[in-house]
Amino acid sequence: MREPYNHRNIEAKWQKYWEENKTNLTKEGGDKKFYILDMFPYPSGEGLHIGHPKGYIATDVYSRMKRMEGYDVLHPMGFDAFGLPAEQYALKNKVNPNVSTAKNVARYKEQLQMLGLNYDWEREINTTDPKFYKWTQWMWKQMYKKGLAYESYDPINWCPSCKTGLANEDLENGLCERCGSVVEKKPLRQWTIRITDYADRLLLDIDKLNWESHIKELQRNWIGKSEGSEIDFPLVDFPYEDKLKVFTTRADTMYGATFMAISYELAEAWIEKGWTPQQEVLKMIEEIREDAKKQDFSFKDVVEKKGIATGVTARNPINNELIPVYIANYILAGYGTGAIMAVPAHDERDYDFAKKYNLSILCVVDPTKVFESTLKEKFPSSNLDEKMLLALDDLKNGKGIYTGDGILIGSDIFNGLTSKEVKVKITEKVGGKLTSTYKLKDWVFARQRYWGEPFPIVFDENHVSYAVADSELPVALPMVEEYEPTGTGESPLANIKDWVEVYGHINGEGEFESLPKDDPRAKVFKRETNTMPQWAGSSWYYLRYIDPRNDITFADALKEKKWSPVDFYVGGAEHATRHLIYARFWHKVLFDLGLVSYDEPFTKLQTVGLIMAEDGRKMSKRWGNIVNPDDVVAEYGADTLRLYEMFMGPFDQSVAWSTSSMSGVRRFVERFYKLYDKVTDVYEDDEETVRELHKTIKKTTEDILEFKFNTAIAQMMILLNLLEKKEKVSKETYSLFVALLAPFAPHLGEELHALLGATSSVCDASWPQYDEKKLITTTVTVAVQIGGKMRGTIEIQRDLEDSEVITLVKAAEMYTKYVGAQEPKKVIVVKNKIINIVI
Numbered sequence: 001m002r003e004p005y006n007h008r009n010i011e012a013k014w015q016k017y018w019e020e021n022k023t024n025l026t027k028e029g030g031d032k033k034f035y036i037l038d039m040f041p042y043p044s045g046e047g048l049h050i051g052h053p054k055g056y057i058a059t060d061v062y063s064r065m066k067r068m069e070g071y072d073v074l075h076p077m078g079f080d081a082f083g084l085p086a087e088q089y090a091l092k093n094k095v096n097p098n099v100s101t102a103k104n105v106a107r108y109k110e111q112l113q114m115l116g117l118n119y120d121w122e123r124e125i126n127t128t129d130p131k132f133y134k135w136t137q138w139m140w141k142q143m144y145k146k147g148l149a150y151e152s153y154d155p156i157n158w159c160p161s162c163k164t165g166l167a168n169e170d171l172e173n174g175l176c177e178r179c180g181s182v183v184e185k186k187p188l189r190q191w192t193i194r195i196t197d198y199a200d201r202l203l204l205d206i207d208k209l210n211w212e213s214h215i216k217e218l219q220r221n222w223i224g225k226s227e228g229s230e231i232d233f234p235l236v237d238f239p240y241e242d243k244l245k246v247f248t249t250r251a252d253t254m255y256g257a258t259f260m261a262i263s264y265e266l267a268e269a270w271i272e273k274g275w276t277p278q279q280e281v282l283k284m285i286e287e288i289r290e291d292a293k294k295q296d297f298s299f300k301d302v303v304e305k306k307g308i309a310t311g312v313t314a315r316n317p318i319n320n321e322l323i324p325v326y327i328a329n330y331i332l333a334g335y336g337t338g339a340i341m342a343v344p345a346h347d348e349r350d351y352d353f354a355k356k357y358n359l360s361i362l363c364v365v366d367p368t369k370v371f372e373s374t375l376k377e378k379f380p381s382s383n384l385d386e387k388m389l390l391a392l393d394d395l396k397n398g399k400g401i402y403t404g405d406g407i408l409i410g411s412d413i414f415n416g417l418t419s420k421e422v423k424v425k426i427t428e429k430v431g432g433k434l435t436s437t438y439k440l441k442d443w444v445f446a447r448q449r450y451w452g453e454p455f456p457i458v459f460d461e462n463h464v465s466y467a468v469a470d471s472e473l474p475v476a477l478p479m480v481e482e483y484e485p486t487g488t489g490e491s492p493l494a495n496i497k498d499w500v501e502v503y504g505h506i507n508g509e510g511e512f513e514s515l516p517k518d519d520p521r522a523k524v525f526k527r528e529t530n531t532m533p534q535w536a537g538s539s540w541y542y543l544r545y546i547d548p549r550n551d552i553t554f555a556d557a558l559k560e561k562k563w564s565p566v567d568f569y570v571g572g573a574e575h576a577t578r579h580l581i582y583a584r585f586w587h588k589v590l591f592d593l594g595l596v597s598y599d600e601p602f603t604k605l606q607t608v609g610l611i612m613a614e615d616g617r618k619m620s621k622r623w624g625n626i627v628n629p630d631d632v633v634a635e636y637g638a639d640t641l642r643l644y645e646m647f648m649g650p651f652d653q654s655v656a657w658s659t660s661s662m663s664g665v666r667r668f669v670e671r672f673y674k675l676y677d678k679v680t681d682v683y684e685d686d687e688e689t690v691r692e693l694h695k696t697i698k699k700t701t702e703d704i705l706e707f708k709f710n711t712a713i714a715q716m717m718i719l720l721n722l723l724e725k726k727e728k729v730s731k732e733t734y735s736l737f738v739a740l741l742a743p744f745a746p747h748l749g750e751e752l753h754a755l756l757g758a759t760s761s762v763c764d765a766s767w768p769q770y771d772e773k774k775l776i777t778t779t780v781t782v783a784v785q786i787g788g789k790m791r792g793t794i795e796i797q798r799d800l801e802d803s804e805v806i807t808l809v810k811a812a813e814m815y816t817k818y819v820g821a822q823e824p825k826k827v828i829v830v831k832n833k834i835i836n837i838v839i
């Protein structure tokens with residue numbers, strides 16, 4: 001008699017086997033490759049969260065199947081260990097981040113290994129390793145040399161609590177994404193990267209990507225391209241500035257401009273040039289500036305519009321009308337030109353402002369003459385006629401607003417023409433130019449903190465910057481005692497005189513090279529003391545896995561060509577606009593430099609749904625509802641946890657943890673193990689068994705490819721139920737079933753594979769193939785009613801047992817959506833017809 005299933009023994013045994021036999025090392029000789037990648041974690045002090053493995057297990061299952069299908073598979077893992085969170089953790093616990101990070105990395109790794117993930121640990125990388133960040137510095141240096149990285153002094157987002165400048169991408173609703181503080185605008189010397197030079201390509205190439213459409217849309221919106229015109233409005237008798245340049249997407253409404261509006265920053269620039277406005281104006285500027293500190297940078301959406309007349313007058317170049325210039329709180333300094341022509345009849349923000357300050361509203365686009373289809377677009381889902389008439393009526397009375405395109409009125413020679421044609425004509429007539437503007441801003445790339453990559457830059461006594469020669473890379477981050485942020489806008493590195501001051505000369509290439517202090521050619525230079533943001537290493541780390549120990553280049557060109565691009569990338573949706581924009585940009589720069597072979601890094605992308613706590617809330621210390629992976633593995637085993645996380649629900653949706661379903665999965669594992677007792681060497685399975693087996697092969701293969709792990713597992717459960725009812729099971733059937741299960745539960749897979757007589761790892765077994773001819777079966781479509789409402793149908797095999805039908809329906813998307821983690825009161829199955837779930 002075999003021992004009953006004991007996950008501890010089995011899992012320890014096979015983990016040791018994999019390590020000793022180097023089972024998980026990447027194979028490189030074949031002609032088919034597959035590069036599957038997880039977004040690497042930042043190793044927090046808390047250890048692995050139970051939600052982390054969801055994505056990792058998924059890529060593990062996928063990569064194991066690919067390997068069994070004969071691919072060379074690259075499935076690596078590493079750590080994103082620089083950055084603010086790691087530094088804050090170190091400060092809080094009063095340990096040096098060098099020490100705490102190493103400790104956290106070790107713990108993460110141990111936890112990942114405990115799950116039996118098949119990462120090739122010989123390729124492990126860590127962004128804080130000088131051998132890694134040498135290449136981060138080297139790549140940044142290429143950007144510097146190309147003019148893509150530049151020093152700027154503009155006001156940037158400053159977090160007073162984290163004491164560092166931040167990129168727009170680091171904000172969430174205007175607050176520091178890290179600590180929730182209100183972010184201020186602070187002028188600061190910093191390094192910035194011209195990501196906007198790539199805005200158009202980043203936008204266009206989105207179409208090439210096999211990514212979820214909502215992620216693609218988030219990227220498009222983040223880049224935020226807007227096509228319009230730049231037009232100059234001359235200022236009348238104003239000695240400090242002769243014109244106002246505006247950006248508009250609606251040049252067709254120029255005859256309807258009744259005032260101009262500028263940002264308070266522009267008003268301040270005028271003051272610097274000598275303009276002395278009225279006291280009230282100064283007060284208003286002050287007020288808006290204060291409000292702005294509490295607001296997001298997308299200030300445009302302010303609810304309460306306010307502002308004041310400057311007393312300055314502009315001339316509308318299309319009709320020579322004189323119109324007043326206002327300062328308004330809804331004008332963003334960093335968008336377009338920071339000034340607008342305001343057309344209250346056709347723009348909502350201008351309309352609100354005009355209403356508040358009693359400014360005239362002039363209608364120049366007639367909505368009634370628009371084609372009906374355009375109108376329907378503008379007023380969807382409502383009673384078109386009524387809305388339209390109302391809009392027209394209001395417009396006629398000079399109090400309405402219509403924001404769509406249409407036919408021009410009140411516009412002199414342009415009357416009767418459409419908005420679309422007039423946009424170009426008017427722009428040309430007033431000597432403006434057609435341009436685009438973007439929401440994407442250049443990337444603020446310097447942090448005034450310790451725990452990051454130093455820049456490979458030195459300055460001479462005139463603050464002229466020089467790149468550090470390649471032979472001197474990496475510029476190592478010095479080990480220090482004191483690394484608290486200074487808060488002055490200087491990095492703590494600035495206090496380390498020994499490190500900051502370097503002796504050397506500028507070589508023939510125009511780069512800095514060190515020399516002994518007493519060398520007659522040696523002069524003193526100062527190192528850049530800011531460090532790079534956490535996004536630096538993560539913008540290219542996937543390339544390093546390809547050739548992680550190469551000291552000559554970041555990755556050998558032939559290897560890069562073989563493995564790139566990443567075929568499948570899996571990770572959190574929170575990276576949709578930050579990491580994924582930065583990495584795409586970085587990759588395109590490398591592509592333009594001829595350093596990589598493809599212009600997009602990640603062909604396919606899949607986001608991971610969250611795992612919520614059993615009570616439906618987010619897991620948090622605050623709620624005391626955290627599930628710890630170590631505990632789960634100790635009690636249930638890694639294989640059960642793996643299967644459970646894949647079975648929980650549709651992969652991309654967030655699902656609540658459920659201990660009872662976890663126990664159910666554990667029983668499945670035990671029963672699977674026990675089924676071995678029925679295995680008979682020479683035995684022919686009946687037709688039903690063969691059919692169900694082939695169906696399971698087909699479904700598992702297809703579902704894994706589509707990341708529908710839950711339905712694959714549900715099908716395996718059905719097959720298991722069936723086999724349990726049979727007196728005997730052939731060795732052949734059981735072997736194939738073991739092969740299907742192995743990617744999900746690799747320890748058990750190995751154990752059973754060995755029991756069946758194999759002498760090599762199940763990882764090297766072939767992936768089972770199904771036979772179309774053996775699949776013929778009769779299926780029925782069954783209606784699903786949940787809580788009294790029809791929620792859809794599922795297709796299942798005719799005459800299934802009630803319990804099997806229930807298993808299948810629980811794996812359906814509608815079940816997760818309408819029932820979730822709660823236990824239904826009752827499930828009634830009317831055979832081959834309907835399933836009624838009472839909740």
Ligand code: ANZ
Pocket residue numbers: 226247248249250253300330331332333334335336337338339340341342343345346347403
């Ligand atoms: C006149 C006008 C008339 C406008 C009209 C709109 C409708 P998107 O599409 O988001 O790019 N704008 C330009 N720069 C601005 C700034 N710095 N702060 C706030 N608003 C600004 O929006 C472009 C429109 O937003 C521009 O077109 C401008 O208003 C406003 F019937 O110009 B429009």
